[in-house]
Amino acid sequence: MRRRSLLLAVPAGLVTLAGCGDDNKSDQAKSSSSPSPSASASSAPPPKIVDGPLPAITAGTKFGEKPTVAKGSGDPSKDLAVKTVIAGGGQSVAENDFVVAHYLGQVWATAKVFDNSYDRKTPLFIQLAQGSIIDGWRYGLVGKKVGSRVEMAVPPTWGYGKQGNTQAGIKGTDTLVFVIDIKNTFNAKSSAKGKNVPQNDANLPKVGTNTDGKAPSIDVPKTKAPTKLVADYVIEGDGDEVKADSTVLVQYKGVVWDGGKEFDSTYSRGQLTSFSLQQVVKGWGQGLTGQKVGSRVLIVIPPALGYGDNPPSGSGIQKDSTLVFTVDILAKM
Numbered sequence: 586m587r588r589r590s591l592l593l594a595v596p597a598g599l600v601t602l603a604g605c606g607d608d609n610k611s612d613q614a615k616s617s618s619s620p621s622p623s624a625s626a627s628s629a630p631p632p633k634i635v636d637g638p639l640p641a642i643t644a645g646t647k648f649g650e651k652p653t654v655a656k657g658s659g660d661p662s663k664d665l666a667v668k669t670v671i672a673g674g675g676q677s678v679a680e681n682d683f684v685v686a687h688y689l690g691q692v693w694a695t696a697k698v699f700d701n702s703y704d705r706k707t708p709l710f711i712q713l714a715q716g717s718i719i720d721g722w723r724y725g726l727v728g729k730k731v732g733s734r735v736e737m738a739v740p741p742t743w744g745y746g747k748q749g750n751t752q753a754g755i756k757g758t759d760t761l762v763f764v765i766d767i768k769n770t771f772n773a774k775s776s777a778k779g780k781n782v783p784q785n786d787a788n789l790p791k792v793g794t795n796t797d798g799k800a801p802s803i804d805v806p807k808t809k810a811p812t813k814l815v816a817d818y819v820i821e822g823d824g825d826e827v828k829a830d831s832t833v834l835v836q837y838k839g840v841v842w843d844g845g846k847e848f849d850s851t852y853s854r855g856q857l858t859s860f861s862l863q864q865v866v867k868g869w870g871q872g873l874t875g876q877k878v879g880s881r882v883l884i885v886i887p888p889a890l891g892y893g894d895n896p897p898s899g900s901g902i903q904k905d906s907t908l909v910f911t912v913d914i915l916a917k918m
Contacts, residue, residue, distance in 0.1 A: 629742045632665035632724055639668050639736050640693070640762055648673075648734050649687065651703035652764045657693035657738070661760040666738040667725040670764075673732020678770045680727050681714050683834055683857060685769040685916065693738060693760040699753040708768055710834075710918045719744050726765065735765045769916070771834060773855045774798030777881035777913040779822035784883075792819045792883050792911045800838050800852035801881070801911050805845040810907035815885035816872035822879020825917055829874045832861045834916040842885070842907035848900050859918060866891050868908070878917050884910040 638661065644653035648671050678684055687708045689701035702709050713723050721739030729735050739761045741747060749757040776796035784791050788808050793801030801819075827833060834857055838850040851858050862870040868886030876882050888894075888905040896902035 629720060632720070632740075632743050634724065635662055635664045635666050636668050637666050638662060639666055639738055640696075642670065642736065642764060647671075648732065648766050649768075651701065652689055654689065654691055654696065654736075654762060654764060656696035657760070657762065661693045661738050661740065663740055663742075665721055665725055665740065665743055668736050669729060669733055670736050671732075671734035673730040673734075673767065675731025675733075675767075676770055678713065678726050678729050678731070678767065679772060680723065681712065681772065681856075683710065683712050683771040683859075683916070684726065684767060685710055687766040687768065688763055690761055690763045692755065693762050697754065699750075699755060699761075708766075710916070721761070722763070722765075726767070729767055731767050731770055733767050735763075735767065737763050737765070739763065771857060771915050773836075773851070773857060775836065775857070775913070775915050777820040777822060777915075778879045779820045779877075779881075782818040782821050784817075784819065789815060789817070789885065790883060790909050792881065794820060794881070796820070800850060803838065803840050803845065803909055803911055805840065805842055805909060810842040810887070811885055812887055814868055814871055814887065814890055815883065816876065817883045818876070818880055819883050819911065820879075820881035820913075822877045822914065824878025824880075824914075827862070827873050827876050827878065827914060827917055829870065830861065830863055831874075832859060832918040833873065833878075833914055834859045834918055836913040836915065837910055839908055839910045841902060842909055843903075845909075846901065848902055857915065869910070869912075872910075873912065873914065876914060878914050880914050882912045882914065884912060886910070 640655040640657050642652045643655050645651045685708050687702045689698060691698045711718050713726060720743040721737060725737045741757055744761050745755055747757040749755045749759060776798055781794050788806060791804040795801055836851045836857060838852055840847050862873055868884060868890035872884040886908045891908050892902060894904045896904060
């Protein structure tokens with residue numbers, strides 16, 4: 586199981602096994618105690634952002650390359666120092682976005698590297714939300730564009746505070762230096778990206794193909810619901826295939842087959858959801874396994890693979906209901 590450096594705290598919807606589950610439990614089980622930019626309690630005011638001083642990047646100077654960073658010279662700024670080293674041309678990052686990034690972190694005074702994702706060959710997936718990430722990242726990355734390399738020097742006030750991080754050898758007086766390569770960002774307006782797939786079966790729901798971040802329509806036919814699981818592409822992406830034990834970041838909307846009434850939606854909440862496919866109802870886990878990242882998938886779940894005779898209280902779902910979902914697989918975490 587790969588090491589993760591950050592706990593993601595995203596409210597789950599009705600697709601979890603318990604109906605209104607909490608993703609934190611699964612992510613805590615999978616996370617490590619890595620000292621990288623995991624959350625630290627902070628009530629500090631927003632920092633003043635300055636452009637230096639910052640140590641030189643002496644090797645690995647291209648985007649995506651593991652950088653080598655010199656030791657800090659003299660005293661660091663008591664403000665948050667942030668510099669765009671390489672300017673990307675992609676989407677701008679906003680607070681509460683989910684960001685995919687490679688990074689290296691070291692101590693200003695000693696140049697001791699305490700963590701980096703390059704050696705793990707797996708970028709970090711973070712949410713720029715209070716309580717999920719150190720404030721230096723939360724403030725320093727906002728407004729930066731995908732494809733950018735950002736260097737920052739984070740004073741203790743917006744890092745680990747006076748307590749530091751003893752496991753990592755970070756003292757409460759240490760300023761931390763990060764080099765961050767922003768690979769992607771996702772927010773509540775994110776949608777599937779790919780080619781539209783014909784929806785020719787008149788006995789199955791038709792799903793909208795809009796990719797403007799708004800909820801796609803689901804038109805349920807006035808026919809008998811299928812008795813077996815259906816999982817069909819509406820939009821086929823070109824990303825990695827989702828595995829049975831993957832954790833995914835998604836947009837989704839769910840309706841009941843009989844009547845087409847919506848009972849759950851990330852679009853309505855205005856917030857993406859992440860979860861492990863091992864934590865959701867069987868229809869979701871089986872329906873998304875093997876599908877490509879970037880896709881929109883129609884999933885029709887018969888009662889035996891959904892909630893059966895025990896639907897979540899207050900959900901509006903009746904016993905033995907067939908459920909219909911449209912799911913945009915934004916990322917595999």
